[in-house]
Ligand SMILES: Nc1ncnc2c1ncn2[C@@H]1O[C@H](COP(=O)(O)OP(=O)(O)OP(=O)(O)O)[C@@H](O)[C@H]1O
Ligand SMILES: Nc1ncnc2c1ncn2[C@@H]1O[C@H](COP(=O)(O)OP(=O)(O)OP(=O)(O)O)[C@@H](O)[C@H]1O
């Protein structure tokens with residue numbers, strides 16, 4: 409059974425894309441066939457793997473809006489075994505406007521992915537979202553069976569959590585009964601700051617097992633890797649960043665989906 | 668003449684809100700009467716000043732959509748002399764959907780602010796935006812005469828710059844001929860990382876005088892201050908964060924608008 413995971417947080421810059429790229433790469437290294445979906449018009453996930461996004465003619469945008477475009481026309485290799493990507497480019501920002509008047513506008517991605525998974529076998533699908541709770545993110549939440557919330561242990565990140573969980577609940581009740589919050593991932597964690605530990609403490613006391621035990625520490629290699637179009641496993645395999653994301657991948661496999 | 672500034676960057680988590688709050692507070696401390704406008708449904712700027720956003724009945728949302736609501740009904744005190752705020756709350760996220768079908772949808776904020784500035788004198792208006800280039804941000808760009816771009820010196824932040832500048836150009840040509848890019852503000856700058864200096868070098872060689880000389884360094888006090896509802900000047904007046912934002916405020920006053 410394919411695990412379909414949406415990485416969602418409307419707070420910007422908390423590590424969604426970095427987690428999609430590196431958790432994906434680590435799952436692939438553990439022999440889990442993984443499909444990454446870039447659902448952010450900023451196309452940072454596609455850039456993370458060195459895609460020249462302004463040159464891509466067919467991407468997630470065409471897959472969502474044009475029935476003649478097939479999965480095999482858009483899916484690309486990341487250069488990593490067991491890891492494939494459906495890239496995005498800036499055209500995706502117009503999709504959000506175009507979807508507004510489509511019947512069943514929140515389910516467009518789900519129909520596309522259901523079709524793909526009938527013919528192609530993946531162990532994991534990971535969807536990277538933009539920092540918003542708009543129509544594209546709602547499509548990700550309607551398609552996914554699990555939500556992972558990358559969270560930066562800082563004040564503003566904590567404030568937005570309530571609204572995010574309400575949205576997840578609404579989607580679960582109205583559009584996708586399968587949807588579960590599997591976990592909150594502490595990202596960009598600076599172990600030297602008392603603020604980080606204070607926020608983590610609050611989150612753990614409130615969300616208990618829904619917080620992954622693995623903490624992703626701040627590590628400059630994680631910020632440098634995308635500049636070379638590489639995952640952390642290729643760019644700096646011995647770094648904290650690589651260790652933390654490998655540990656997270658193992659915990660994700662072990663933990664399974666909540667039911 | 669009132670300087671109207673929009674803080675824009677669709678990349679998330681680069682320091683937009685932190686700059687709005689602290690640049691605002693520093694300009695106010697230099698006797699510049701300043702109005703902050705929170706145009707992000709996440710309402711982080713309102714939270715930064717300790718507002719209980721879920722309890723606010725009248726905010727920027729009502730000011731934009733309800734003609735009976737007046738400026739004096741929504742403007743609040745920040746507790747700092749010379750610094751006032753038009754707060755936001757989550758209702759603002761529905762405004763973006765509602766504005767889609769309004770005639771002249773990009774000019775709604777401009778009409779509101781023009782009206783305010785006829786009756787109230789401010790030296791500066793600073794508008795905080797969400798991490799997107801949607802309708803609310805377009806309203807900010809149509810209202811402002813100057814754009815400041817808070818930029819984190821990292822790979823993804825650099826990637827989005829081209830698109831942001833194209834959008835600014837489009838708004839200038841079609842909606843707001845007054846609009847100028849005054850400057851790029853290096854934010855959350857970690858002086859120990861070579862990545863930071865490499866990115867800054869690229870930005871400076873490309874944008875020359877459009878990059879502020881002041882660099883806002885990473886400083887934990889800046890991340891802690893919002894948890895107490897305070898600006899950096901109140902929370903940690905002797906910190907790097909306070910020094911950097913004070914220096915930025917002085918440079919903003921000295922530099923004036925580009926023409
Ligand atoms: N653990 C980490 N250590 C150091 N830098 C990190 C780490 N995780 C992410 N970064 C860097 O921090 C910035 C924000 O991360 P990222 O872009 O992944 O966040 P995001 O949530 O996807 O942002 P957006 O909301 O804009 O989509 C990036 O420049 C990234 O390279
Ligand atoms: N110079 C700095 N030093 C340390 N922390 C900072 C600094 N500037 C901002 N921060 C922290 O980094 C995080 C991101 O900053 P901020 O929220 O201001 O960015 P933003 O661009 O407004 O984000 P969004 O795109 O979600 O609106 C916040 O937790 C903030 O407290």
Ligand SMILES: [Mg+2]
Nearest residue numbers: 424425448452
């Ligand atoms: Mg991202």
Ligand SMILES: [Mg+2]
Nearest residue numbers: 683684707711
């Ligand atoms: Mg903000």
